[in-house]
Amino acid sequence: MRVGIIGGGRMGRWLRSEISRVHEAAVFDVDPSRSEASSLGELVGRSDVLIVAVGFRDAGRVLEDLAKYDLCGKLVMDIATFKKYVIGSYRALPDCALAASVHPMFGPGARSIKGRRVVVMEVPGRRGFREAAEFFKGLGAEVVEGSVEEHDEYVKYTIALSYAVGLALARVYSKRGWDKLAKYGGTSFRYLSVFAASLLGDPSAPAYAEEAGEAVKELIDGLKESGAPAPPPGLENAYELFYAALEALGY
Numbered sequence: 642m643r644v645g646i647i648g649g650g651r652m653g654r655w656l657r658s659e660i661s662r663v664h665e666a667a668v669f670d671v672d673p674s675r676s677e678a679s680s681l682g683e684l685v686g687r688s689d690v691l692i693v694a695v696g697f698r699d700a701g702r703v704l705e706d707l708a709k710y711d712l713c714g715k716l717v718m719d720i721a722t723f724k725k726y727v728i729g730s731y732r733a734l735p736d737c738a739l740a741a742s743v744h745p746m747f748g749p750g751a752r753s754i755k756g757r758r759v760v761v762m763e764v765p766g767r768r769g770f771r772e773a774a775e776f777f778k779g780l781g782a783e784v785v786e787g788s789v790e791e792h793d794e795y796v797k798y799t800i801a802l803s804y805a806v807g808l809a810l811a812r813v814y815s816k817r818g819w820d821k822l823a824k825y826g827g828t829s830f831r832y833l834s835v836f837a838a839s840l841l842g843d844p845s846a847p848a849y850a851e852e853a854g855e856a857v858k859e860l861i862d863g864l865k866e867s868g869a870p871a872p873p874p875g876l877e878n879a880y881e882l883f884y885a886a887l888e889a890l891g892y
Contacts, residue, residue: 643667645688647703649675652720653694655749663780664690685710690718690776696845697721701730713737716772720745722800723852724762724789731764739769742789743777744796748843755781762787801853802860804840808850811837831892832883 642664646653649670660666667677669684678684685691685707693703700721707717716739721727724742731740746758759782763770774784810833814822819838822830840846872879 642690643688644690644692645669645678645684646692646694647681647684647707648694650694650696651749652745655751656692656694656720659754659780681706682710685712685715688715690716693717693719693721693727696848697723697726698848700727704730705733708733708735715739716741716769716776718743718769718773722849723796724792728764728789731767734767739772740764740767741769741773743773744787744792745782753781756783758783758785760785760787760792762789762792765789797853797856801849801851802856804846805850805853805857806860807837807840808846810834811841828884828887828892831890832887835890 644660644664644666646657646660646666646668647670649668649672653668653670654675657666657668667684667687668675669678669681670676678687691707691712693700693707695703700719704717704719704727712735714737717731717734718741719727720743722744724744728742731742734740742762742764744760744762745754746760751757754777759777761770761774761777761784770786774786777784814834814837819834823834826834843849876882
């Protein structure tokens with residue numbers, strides 16, 4: 642199978658590396674230094690599967706650009722973090738094209754796609770979910786079925802809010818001085834500071850945080866409350882897991 646990836650950023654290059662273990666894969670990017678095809682049309686012509694791996698606010702436009710080419714029988718997917726920017730653009734694709742929206746629940750720092758969770762969602766009114774699920778299963782991923790209706794609502798909390806909190810901590814730590822704080826910081830600081838610092842190398846982090854919206858208001862309300870809820874099912878041993886994570890960080 643021949644796979645074309647549109648977008649030569651970190652995730653696009655990572656996908657190319659992983660997919661090339663099983664299939665023939667190539668990347669197209671507007672930056673020629675990161676592209677293995679001379680044009681988008683060339684990539685489309687030689688691909689059976691197309692994966693849009695650009696920034697989430699640009700993914701819809703790229704899908705519409707793809708609609709200019711012969712896509713009949715090809716599987717077209719996006720990996721956009723927030724689907725509201727992309728899902729409507731699938732309407733531009735011909736009915737003879739297969740389509741699905743997917744979300745790898747990890748970043749390009751992952752060692753492998755094997756065992757990693759990939760959420761696969763049906764594009765309303767289109768065929769392609771089954772083919773997309775089989776494609777990622779074939780790469781060794783743990784495929785989970787999701788829905789575009791639920792996706793953005795939950796990702797707002799799991800990703801956008803996490804990024805918003807992490808960047809806020811990074812701003813506070815920067816103002817106070819990372820080194821000075823580390824001198825007096827314990828295990829909780831170590832854990833949170835590594836998370837906060839990890840976001841600073843991601844140019845998309847501010848855009849992700851902006852998507853948190855009312856989730857930030859809920860966080861502020863939560864800061865005003867007292868007490869703590871019960872641990873969620875399956876995380877009763879969270880304290881032990883926390884220290885295991887710290888050991889992995891060398892602390």
